[in-house]
Amino acid sequence: MKVLFAAVVLIVVGAAGTVYLGLYNVAASSPHNAATVWLFETARHASVERQSRGIDIPDLDSDDLKLAGVNDFDVMCASCHGAPGREPLVRA
Numbered sequence: 001m002k003v004l005f006a007a008v009v010l011i012v013v014g015a016a017g018t019v020y021l022g023l024y025n026v027a028a029s030s031p032h033n034a035a036t037v038w039l040f041e042t043a044r045h046a047s048v049e050r051q052s053r054g055i056d057i058p059d060l061d062s063d064d065l066k067l068a069g070v071n072d073f074d075v076m077c078a079s080c081h082g083a084p085g086r087e088p089l090v091r092a
Contacts, residue, residue, distance in 0.1 A: 024036075
């Protein structure tokens, strides 16, 4: 029982150390290992499923919605991601 407790303590301390010391590279520009990708993707999917309950999906073929999306992308996304004929301002 003591060995199991010691192992759990070491795992928790090791995980906390990895997080708080910044030992794991979370940059989007570097690939993650398969376990981390699975963890992130599973958490993202479950979170979106849970938080989107009760939200009605709008008509995605609506011209008004498309125009609003283009403007939103231009204002909020294009500076980092770029756009047709435009380079991103921020480089990863």
